[in-house]
Amino acid sequence: MKIAVCVKRVPDMEARFKIAADGTSIDETGLKFDMNDFDSWAVEAALQLKEKAGQGEVTVLSVGPDAVQETIRKALSMGADRAVQLKTDRIPFDGFAIARAISAELSGGGYDLVLFGKQSADSSNGVVGAMVAELLGLPCVTAIRSLDIQNGTGRAERSLEGADEVVEFPLPAVLTIDEGLNQARYPSLKGIMAAKKKPIEQKPAQLGDVTVTVSAMEMPPERAAGRIIGEGAGAVPELVRLLQTEAKVL
């Protein structure tokens, strides 16, 4: 099993965000960063598949400035074998540019599986995986919640609105991972020590032309501050009155 996993460095979403002076990005001062959650489940899936197969290699890939090496190290300390950083000054918003850089690197690499998260928490496009699949000409299943691979054929489940789909596909393939497939392992101390010795290959990212740009970022309108209208069942008549007369939703 030769597997590639693409991981993105994203800010911790608990933060209070501020718009940067350029008006088109987030001010990164004081933010904490970590691996995108969906991507940690993709790394876990890759490691489990390799362990089950009893052999193989897991390559982790990230597009961005040197700061992404921290994210790459995390994947290495979880157990990934190889790492590639596709270098850019900053992580582009344009999913297609990222997809082009990733597919240029993976093309001809002989991977059985290329794994992605369902979407990144910051830019939230949910596009890079399927785009890479197209660029590489590989079959692709997005947002999977279960996965079973037997003799070169995969079977996965994905959730739609109010329904589930069962999908079959041949390997090699591109998959994007939804929540629920697994629980990501924590890096062990041994893993962290081992990761320090693993090299990270660096190459310039071939982003190509930008197709989508961010022309402004703004904070959404604030919701009015919450209001407690009362305690216990005694407050129900007042709630119903407000729903009818003020909110007009009943």
Added chain:
Amino acid sequence: MPNVLAFAEARSGSLRKVAFEAVTAARQIADARGGEVHAVLVGAPGIAARAAELGQYGADVVVVVEHAGFAQYNPEATAALLAERLGSGYDAAVFSASAQGKDLAPRVAAKLGVGLASDVVDVRVDGDALVATHPVNIGKVMATVRVAGSPALVSIRPAAITAAPAPREARVETAQPSGDPGASRVKVVELREGGKGTLDLGEAQVIVSGGRGLKSKENFSLVEGLASAFGNAAVGATRAVTDDGWRPHTEQIGQTGRTVSPNLYIAVGISGAIQHLAGLRTSKTIVAINKDKDAPIFRIADYGIVGDVFEVVPALTEAVREARKNG
């Protein structure tokens, strides 16, 4: 040709509501530029019967592609035919950012090498470009994104815009698949639909959501009871609840679950973790019932009741029934 393509999403032979939303958004773009809306309807033989419905929302032309290979969602064959169609000259294409649309739109964009504004909540024309608003950082920040070039692709978040009637008699045009749909490598072998008559979270005007405060799976009957008192409500849940298997994952609302924007969101026994709030922030009115007056959910609830769900919810259910009977 300033025409706009809209992908009309169907499931099991019926159009989904998001299909009409896509046509409505396409209509807005086409009207701004003086073009036509061409809805593409793909399905098993018989799907053509649905074409007229798309005219009701403003499709000038409905391109119908029928093939047994489209009985289930067929991502590869659908992407191939859309890319081929768009190659014949369109300004823009609109998808829903539904599970299916999010799977399809990036494939088409990559095939054509064009830009895609994904999961936007509005879209407008600015000169040669499409400009749209896209929530980033779990909805805490709004980005204005700009797609230049042609065709420009967008996917619209379900329920972010309201499907608006713009009736006309659509011309129906029959088209062929691009290649053999039966030859697709990716095959949907089964579709498990939720219980009949259950309203999807994305379409419900009212959502009653339950959290760990309900204490057990069985107690969700309280949430279901309140939902049914409203008549048109769907049931949602927190991750704590779906993780414990009290409710299916498809009902999870939040950062890693669904994003919803109902008129009314009622949070029952939910603390209001940031990851949960990410999914409901754009609800019009939020109600919270929680026994802890300091629970973060009260900070964004328009109306909060501090109290025990086992006492408040039955009373509210009864009161809502009464109100609807008299209203």
